[in-house]
Each structure stands twice: as structure tokens, then as C-alpha cells.
Amino acid sequence: MTEKKNIKIIIIGGGLVGSLCASFMGKRGHDVAVYEKRSDIRTAKLSPGRSINLALSHRGRRALRSVGLENEILKTSIPMKGRLLHDLTGKTTSIPYDPVTNEVKFKFYGDSPTKLCIYSVGRNFLNQTLLRAAEKYPNVKLYFNQKLVSSNFNQGTVTLLNTNTCETYEEVAELIIGADGAFSSLRRLMQQTPLFDFSQKYIQHGYVELSIPPERGHLITPNHLHIWPRGEFMMIALPNQDNSWTLTLFMPFDKFENLKTEEGIRKFFWETFPDSIELIEENELVRVFTRLNNPSTLVSVKCKPYHVGSKYLIIGDAAHAMVPFYGQGMNAGFEDCFLLDDLLGKLDEDIQKTVNQFSESRVESAQAICDLAMYNYEEMKSLVTKLTYRIRRALDNALFKQFPDKWVPLYNSVSFSHMDYLQCLENRKWQDSVINKLLLLLITMLVWIAGFVSLKLWRAI
């Protein structure tokens, strides 16, 4: 074995994916410098009332486990064992994520046999923990208020701006990783190089965050992801550590127009989410919506490849920002870190081969989860309430129970396994074709039986 190389790595972005990536690269023994354009989230004053939470599932957990952080994160996260649907009358229906726990299934998942659930985790807490963890490596340095300005892709340099001093300076590295989010600056520069495919697509729905304060948190069933599916739009709620809940209302932009007046707001909530009003408080609803300028937007980003030249690579949202409806944005980003680390090991720290193979193997998989996330909005806001969806779900679960390592429902393969996203999608297509064939067989048999019975009857009379 050759001696381990000590590589100089620059990471643009110290958010969730950037800081986790720093730990991975730090653990490999490389010299890592992280440049984050905002100030240090651990010391900065946060805007009050914003408590975004994320759903951590198996892919994210595996990555955290690799750098020894899984337990610390899970300890301060809240398990959600299923979806809880709220109908118009306030009646709730539980749809567990884990219809059946058994040994074989966990062999497939590669996990310990605990109930399958996803975890609600606060973005700020998680980011702070990841930054602290990265900084523990002596070979990892974090620099805040440093903004990427430009890049010389031929020379392998980046130009950064210190936003405190307004000075710009150049840095050089052997590997430059952009983990700077959906509106990535590095990607914007890569976009200007030849043969870089890129697309950004906004959905025509926006969102607004609301919250249930800690003192009323007990009024809502714990350990669930709550959904108020309303066909064209929906509201969801995720629990926070302090007993509060964060609600998010997703809706077409034009429907938000009805929420400009106090009367409109009250009418809308009493008509569509009556059981949520005692949780949020009617006056709070009026306050939030009358102060609202515009709902937040949701973008889906795809590009190909993820690298430029032999040194530049983008990961996480910078490479594949997705709409949040599969809860996989962060998990996919964390999995990127895991896969990048794995490739570096397999390819003996050869950067050129690594960035090439990362693109090669990851682009289509990430595009698959972007598409699935888009599709899951349909499922969440309307399908969950439909009979056909429920029949399919029951069928999926029954087959899953019988063949736990053969028949894994789509949601489970995405959220509770490490199966390639593309394979999850292929798997689902295969399942669809099997079910269609079974249905055809069933219909054929029924026709035969009906024919046989009518023949008997005809002979009898």
C-alpha cells in the first residue's frame, strides 16, 4: 500500500453538508479549509421565530455514524414513527412507516432491529453540532464571512472576499468542493464552463411557516409527522425538542392571495384546517399572514456533471436541490459525503478519478430523488386520502410482510435503506408491473369462474 497522501481541500459552504464533509475529509487526514459566507451560526444572533426542522432518515444516519455523530444527533432529535393524517372534521388516521418489524428486513436495511422511524431534527442545532465536530480535527479550519467571488478552473484556484475587511484573496487547493446550497456560487461559476448542463425549476406553490408554541405542543399526538392533506394544497407539522411544533403550509401562490385580509385568513383556516386553530391560535395566524410579504419559493435544481476539470466538485443542494416532499434533501447531501469518502478510499485518494466517478455514479441517482420528491408532493397532498392509494399501500405492506427482503415499498427503500435512489425507482417500476400482471391474472380468473358458474346454472335450469 502506498503511503497516505495529504491533500489540500477547500470546501465552499459551512452549512449542513459542507461541515459534515469537513469532518469526513478531516478524518481522512487531509488539510481542509471551509469558507462560509455567513457569520458563525454558533455565535450569530438568529432571527426569532424561525425554527426549521428536517427529517433525518437512514442515509443521513449512516453518514453521521461514519464520523461518530449519529448518537449525539439522535439523542436530541424526535422520532416520528408514521404519518398522522388530519381530515376536514379533525379526525386523524395513522399510517406507520414500519408496518412490520422483523429480523430479515433489518438484514436488508443493515441496521439494528429497532422500529423504523424518521427523526425530526432542528437545522440550527444540527449545523452547530457539525461545525463543532469538524473543528475538533486539528487539520480542519473554518473561516466565516468569506464569500466566493470567482474561480480559475484551469489553475485550481478560488478568489474569496472577506466580507468584514472587504479584501479579496486567492486560495489554491487540490480539491475544491462546493457545498454552498441551492443557490451555490461555485455552481454558478461552473455553469459558465462548456458542456455543463443545468436546470432550475420552481414549482408554482409557495410555503409559509407557522408554529405551535411549547405550551400547546401536548395538544397534538406526539412522534408523528402530521399532514393535513387538502388535495390542491396541504399543511404539515414536525416536532421540535422544546415541545413546540413547526407547521408548514404549502399552497399554490394564487391561493395565498385570499390570505391578505383578516377575514380571509380566519375563513380559510376555519374552512380547511379547523382543528389546527386551537394549536396555532387564531390571532397568531392573522398576525403571521397580515405581515407576510411573499410566501417562500421551492426550487428543484439538476446539473450534469457534478465536476469541472479534475479538481472542482459540487455536492448536496449545490448539485441537486430538491423540493422538500420526500424529506431527502439533507439525507441525499449527507449520502454524497459518505459516497465521496468511500470513493476516495477505493481510488487511493486519486482526486481526478474520484470527482469523475462521483459525477458518473451520482448524477442520475440524484436526479431520480429530485423527481421522486416532486412526485411525493402529489402523494402527500392528495393521494394519501384516495382509496386506490390505500389499496396499493395495503398490498405493498402485505407483500413486504411476506417477502421483506424482496418486496420493499418505495418509501421504505428511499427512507430506510441505502439502495441507490435510481434503483429505488427501478424497483418501484418492477413492482408496478408485477401488480399489473397479478391484477390481470385475477381478472382472467374471475371471468373464468363467472363463465363456469353461469354454465352450471344454465345446465341446472
Place this chain on the structure above:
Amino acid sequence: MTEKKNIKIIIIGGGLVGSLCASFMGKRGHDVAVYEKRSDIRTAKLSPGRSINLALSHRGRRALRSVGLENEILKTSIPMKGRLLHDLTGKTTSIPYDPVTNEVKFKFYGDSPTKLCIYSVGRNFLNQTLLRAAEKYPNVKLYFNQKLVSSNFNQGTVTLLNTNTCETYEEVAELIIGADGAFSSLRRLMQQTPLFDFSQKYIQHGYVELSIPPERGHLITPNHLHIWPRGEFMMIALPNQDNSWTLTLFMPFDKFENLKTEEGIRKFFWETFPDSIELIEENELVRVFTRLNNPSTLVSVKCKPYHVGSKYLIIGDAAHAMVPFYGQGMNAGFEDCFLLDDLLGKLDEDIQKTVNQFSESRVESAQAICDLAMYNYEEMKSLVTKLTYRIRRALDNALFKQFPDKWVPLYNSVSFSHMDYLQCLENRKWQDSVINKLLLLLITMLVWIAGFVSLKLWRAI
């Protein structure tokens, strides 16, 4: 009627579309300032050997006619009355664009009954003519070496850099039009505003330009667009005013790898384009390819909407760059100018309504021609040689001859009419369905006839 408003308009880009747009706006009486980042093409030294030519067809001609430039341009352009296909043995087949000229058809086209053809026109000559024409309006000013740096979309300003003096300055206007090409700076800024969908997609084929010198121009049949279709790749030739021809070889990037050595180059041309060698000269071929670094790339750009706020609009390649295989890139850009002018008139120079309606009505049409351009590569490089394509073409032409105002083949509606691109596509789909139904009817009739004949035969024996 209200008095005509005098609007301050900034146009970013003084290329083909920008300079034509300046004439349109100048003619409307508005105060127009054009900022072009390169130096004045009329005085700048051009890189020798590059003589890009473009195919001008009906949409472009109508726009030029509106500002009184059609005749001047056509006079110095070369009509191409059809495609001339070259097979491997050097045998040629002519496919005229105009299978039948008659009065009714021209009623549909809205043109005088001359033979339908497209015109090969030199980019530099055209750009120079358009700049001269724009400058004739006293209310149009052209500024060269002025680069767009940033834009404040709320205030309706742009910041420009004078690349001679390195000074930046701000300009304000009531309408700011980005006509700055496929890699538009204004679009790059618009991309960072919310809800702006954007995609850029490179095809995995590149191109290299070659030329036939004037002294050998007579060796090739005049007044045609020559095509050497070779299935996976192709070469085309367009005539220039000085009897020279510009050839373009389009090919997958990996195939260009075989053209790195003198031996490879000679072998490739003798095997695939033997009849082109005496035109270009073998030594010249070797010279071009051994000096070549990388083939040029081909990008397709789509975005939605084309405007931001109430003042900013992109047109031409900035809004919808397409691959060159339908010869519609420039024509679509010129048509943008025509449609924008038309809308301003209809909407009484209301800028906000105009930019809104322009987006509303143009985005899908332009996306249709982008898709058609992509599809036409297939047609040019392989379909033209296939029997099914030729049967379809014959059928199209026969129906066209019978119903010249009802059955217009796709290529004709795109190139020789002003029908909305989207409608051209819909029209083609309708034609496909009609032909499929006719085929089904034909088959049914044949089966009946066969049945009838066999019955007769059976009775006879």
C-alpha cells in the same frame, strides 16, 4: 388617441437581435441606448478564416421588412432552393424546399409568389448592416466596449463597465432588453431572482468549421444547402457571397478523437466524405484538425418567464438559444423583435403589460422551436436517407399540392410561414394522426379485399 409616449429603452447587446431591436424601437420614436460589450464589429479586426453564415427565412424576412431592410439584405444573400444530399459514393439527390408553387399557397404564406427558398447570409455583413441601420435613427445611440456588470431589479437600473476606461456607471431606463446571446449576462442576473426557471443543455456533439475557397466554389452545385448525412454525424455546406462555402462538421465529441493524427484525418475523410476532399483540399483538412484544440459546443437554453418585474425582458438567444439544425435561431430572435414591436403598439406602449404578455405568449412557442431544432438534427443526419422518411415526405408533398392552405408540411410552416411555432408542432401532430388513421383504413380495406378474394377463390375450386 393618446399622444405617443417617449420611452427610455436600454438594450444590452448589439449583435443581430440587439441591433435589429434598436431599429424597431428607434422607429417607434423611443430613446434607445445599445450597450455592446465587444468593440464595434464595423471597425474591429476580424479573426481571419471565420465566415459564419446563417439561413434567413420567412420570419426573419418579415422582421427585416418591417424596418425596411429586407431588400438590402436579400440582395447580398444567396438563395438556397433545397437540400442537396451527398451519399458515400458522391452521388447527389436534390430535395427542393418548394415542391409546388401556386397562388393559394402564397395566400397562406402572405408573400409574393416567388419560389420558396432560404437565404445564406454572412453574420458579419448582416450585423454591420443592422448597426448602420439602427444608427440612422437620431434617437438611437450605440455604445461599444460596455459590459453589463449588475442590475437592481427593484430600481430598474443596470451597472455597466466601460472596458476601455475600467470605470463603472449606472444607467436607468423604463425598459431594459437583454439581447446578449446564449450566454446572456442579463439572464444570468435574472436567474438569481425568485421563480425564474432556467435550463441549459449541451448536446454530446461538437462542430468544426471548414471552408471551400472561392476558386473551388464552382465545383459544388450552387443555390443549395449541401448535406452529407452519415447517420451518427453529418457535414453541411452553406454558400458565401464571394463564391466560397462554409462547411460545418457535426459529430459526437468522442469521434473527434480519431482526428488527432494526420493518418486518422485522411482516413476519416476518404472513408466518409470522399467527394468533399477535392473541395476542401486534403492538406487543408490536415492543417485544420491538427491545429484544433476542441470542437465547438452546442447549447440549448430555455427559460420561463422572459421578464423580471415590469421593466426587464430578454429576447433572442438570451431567452431561447437553440441548436442550429432548423436554421431558426436568428429567425426566432428577429421574430421576437417583430412581436415585441407589435405588442407595444397594441398595448399603447404600456411596458409592464408588454413584457408580461410577451412572456405569456412567447415562452412556449420558443420552447417548441428549441425542441424542433433538436429533433431536426436526427432528421438531417440520418432520417433524410431513410425510406420511411422519404415516403412520408412524398405523402406530405402530395397532400400539400392538393390542399396548399390546409396541409402544410412541418418544415414549410416553420421556415416559410409566420404560424406560431407551437401551432406548427400541433399541426404536425394532427397530420401524424390523420396519416395513421389513413394507414389503418388502408390496411382494413386490404384485409377485406384479401378476404373477399380468398372467398371467391375457395368457391371457384
